[in-house]
Amino acid sequence: xxxxxxxxxxxxxxxxxxxxxxxxxxxxxxxxxxxxxxxxxxxxxxxxxxxxxxxxxxxxxxxxxxxxxxxxxxxxxxxxxxxxxxxxxxxxxxxxxxxxxxxxxxxxxxxxxxxxxxxxxxxxxxxxxxxxxxxxxxxxxxxxxxxxxxxxxxxxxxx
Numbered sequence: 001x002x003x004x005x006x007x008x009x010x011x012x013x014x015x016x017x018x019x020x021x022x023x024x025x026x027x028x029x030x031x032x033x034x035x036x037x038x039x040x041x042x043x044x045x046x047x048x049x050x051x052x053x054x055x056x057x058x059x060x061x062x063x064x065x066x067x068x069x070x071x072x073x074x075x076x077x078x079x080x081x082x083x084x085x086x087x088x089x090x091x092x093x094x095x096x097x098x099x100x101x102x103x104x105x106x107x108x109x110x111x112x113x114x115x116x117x118x119x120x121x122x123x124x125x126x127x128x129x130x131x132x133x134x135x136x137x138x139x140x141x142x143x144x145x146x147x148x149x150x151x152x153x154x155x156x157x158x159x
Contacts, residue, residue: 003156005067005068005069008066008068008069008156009066009067009068009069011156012066012068012069012070012071012154012156013065013066013071015063015071015116015154016062016063016064016065016066016071018104018115018116019063019102019103019104019116019118020060020061020062020063021060021061021062021104021105022060022061022102022103022104022105022107023050023051023052023060023061023102023103023105023108024050024051024061024079024081024100024101024102024149024152025047025048025049025050025051025100025101025102025103025108025109026047026048026049026081026097026099026100026122026139026147027039027045027046027047027048027087027097027098027099027100027101027109028045028046028048028087028089028095028096028097028098029044029045029046029087029088029089029098029099030044030045030098031098031099031119031121032099032119034119035101035113035117035118035119036112036113036114036117037112038110038111038112039087039109039110039111040088041086041087041088041110042087042088043088044088045087045088045110046085046086046087046088046089046090046092046095047084047085047086047087047108047109047110048083048084048085048095048097048139048141049081049082049083049084049097049139049147050081050084050108051079051080051081051147051148051149052079052080052081053077053078053079054077054078054080055078055080055081055082055146057082060105061073061074061077061079061102062074062077063154069155069156070153070154070155070156071153071154071155071156072151072152072153072154073149073151073152073153078148079148079149079150079152080146080147080148080149081146081147081148082143082144082145082146083139083140083141083142083145083146083147084141084143085141092141093140093141093142094138094139094140094141095138095139095141096137096138096139097122097133097137097139098121098122099119099120099121099122100119100120100121100122100130100131101117101118101119102117102118102119103117104116104117118154122137123137124136124137131149
């Protein structure tokens with residue numbers, strides 16, 4: 001099947017509509033097979049970061065209108081979150097994020113989900129992960145550390 005840029009933009013903009021106002025989360029633990037799979041926060045998974053607009057803790061993130069195969073974060077937004085561990089290893093001070101989820105408003109990515117949700121892996125600069133951390137592969141929960149994403153793109157691959 002082949003897809004035109006117009007069709008790709010339509011698909012991306014539908015995804016944009018579903019996800020705008022949502023949040024990006026970093027998690028530690030085994031990477032789930034699917035974005036809709038529930039996490040076991042008591043035994044296996046720990047939320048490390050919840051990103052909001054300018055790290056205000058409540059304002060969701062948005063994507064710019066797509067004109068083709070790429071859906072990008074709204075350039076004027078600052079996607080930032082304070083490192084705060086919650087889950088299986090919340091007593092630790094340093095953890096390594098292994099995957100991320102972008103979830104629509106009202107979905108914290110922990111339970112099973114059937115709506116729009118994105119999930120990818122996190123790794124260091126030389127890794128094959130979808131989200132590469134350039135300032136180290138561990139995060140420290142000390143109450144003030146933050147993580148930010150100046151660039152975030154979702155690419156719809158044309159076949």
